[in-house]
Amino acid sequence: AQSVTQPDIHITVSEGASLELRCNYSYGATPYLFWYVQSPGQGLQLLLKYFSGDTLVQGIKGFEAEFKRSQSSFNLRKPSVHWSDAAEYFCAVGAYDYKLSFGAGTTVTVRA
């Protein structure tokens, strides 16, 4: 069975500071890993994805994530957050299709 754990329910960060969101997954084979962002009342937008190859993946809006097989982790990072990054972030794992398992999400608050 596949599953995702996002240990941090809520993170507050100052504008301009760095951000790291944690994601741990459980999956029997090589996973497809995703990070999505959701603003209130909106659907999910893909930030980045990992299937294979370089374990450091670049995404949109200045985000990046690093796949670490030994730690079953896929943490999301951004060097300098902007107020517009306040949202809920979801990590997801899947296989060859889009039957994804999502984590419970991390809410990011950005303070001025």
Place this chain on the structure above:
Amino acid sequence: DTGVSQDPRHKITKRGQNVTFRCDPISEHNRLYWYRQTLGQGPEFLTYFQNEAQLEKSRLLSDRFSAERPKGSFSTLEIQRTEQGDSAMYLCASSWGTPNNSPLHFGNGTRLTVT
């Protein structure tokens, strides 16, 4: 590309009533997915279609739930005899392929409140 469209955006219904939601995927997307998202949780997979064929249903999808995609274009999700536990955001998503070659596009969802 007008995106994935869902209708209605909000639905309030009384327990025991039937409700139907509609999803219009991005044109030419042959795969369509339904997810459910309850408050404070991530989305949970419900079912998906490739063209008009429903290929898989989650065990979360009780007998009160039925989904169709009659002509391989739009899809409907019906919930019969709604219960308060059905209150959630129902998300539709579409793609033209697999994660290898096609991103998954989500709609803005239909928020169901069962009173």
